[in-house]
Amino acid sequence: DADVTQTPRNRITKTGKRIMLECSQTKGHDRMYWYRQDPGLGLRLIYYSFDVKDINKGEISDGYSVSRQAQAKFSLSLESAIPNQTALYFCATRESGGDKDTQYFGPGTRLTVL
Amino acid sequence: AQKVTQAQTEISVVEKEDVTLDCVYETRDTTYYLFWYKQPPSGELVFLIRRNSFDEQNEISGRYSWNFQKSTSSFNFTITASQVVDSAVYFCALSEFEKLVFGKGTKLTVNP
Numbered sequence: 001d002a003d004v005t006q007t008p009r010n011r012i013t014k015t016g017k018r019i020m021l022e023c024s025q026t027k028g029h030d031r032m033y034w035y036r037q038d039p040g041l042g043l044r045l046i047y048y049s050f051d052v053k054d055i056n057k058g059e060i061s062d063g064y065s066v067s068r069q070a071q072a073k074f075s076l077s078l079e080s081a082i083p084n085q086t087a088l089y090f091c092a093t094r095e096s097g098g099d100k101d102t103q104y105f106g107p108g109t110r111l112t113v114l
Numbered sequence: 115a116q117k118v119t120q121a122q123t124e125i126s127v128v129e130k131e132d133v134t135l136d137c138v139y140e141t142r143d144t145t146y147y148l149f150w151y152k153q154p155p156s157g158e159l160v161f162l163i164r165r166n167s168f169d170e171q172n173e174i175s176g177r178y179s180w181n182f183q184k185s186t187s188s189f190n191f192t193i194t195a196s197q198v199v200d201s202a203v204y205f206c207a208l209s210e211f212e213k214l215v216f217g218k219g220t221k222l223t224v225n226p
Contacts, residue, residue: 101166108157
């Protein structure tokens with residue numbers, strides 16, 4: 001089984017709809033992240049969380065919100081989706097401490113907003 | 115602010131050629147990590163390597179090798195004897211506090 005899972009894997013929605021993307025991990029990592037990838041722009045950080053009580057905005061948080069329901073679950077919401085939020089969304093977890101400072105990514109969710 | 119530049123947007127080679135992907139970074143931190151990730155056509159991001167700023171030893175893993183030079187702020191990635199399965203987008207990334215700053219990626223196409 002994959003260590004970091006994302007649901008759904010693909011989603012098509014309409015402008016103005018609320019949508020939630022979910023991320024679960026079995027790695028036992030405290031830190032979790034949401035990124036979006038746009039063609040030619042690399043990955044950009046939306047939100048990140050150090051634990052269930054510590055959530056921080058990334059560089060492009062406008063239009064998004066998150067919820068850290070448990071150590072293993074981190075959800076990303078689009079309250080009112082708009083077409084320029086069409087992108088590939090990745091969840092990641094981070095193993096920290098010592099020389100293990102690496103982020104591991106889920107398989108991605110491809111979101112299309114019509 | 116930290117920045118990662120991958121100047122090569124796309125590279126196309128023929129199978130068995132060697133290919134080097136360039137990565138140049140900017141940071142004011144003295145302690146940092148550099149990473150390479152691979153994104154095959156299926157879309158997932160696969161971790162390839164992490165290097166910390168105190169370790170300038172080159173690393174080799176099979177056909178992959180990495181050259182880290184602090185003097186030029188570069189962390190280049192070489193694939194020796196490329197194969198069609200190496201076709202992917204490759205991202206270089208730099209750690210910034212608790213986050214990763216990504217380059218825009220280099221799309222590598224290996225033709226048979």
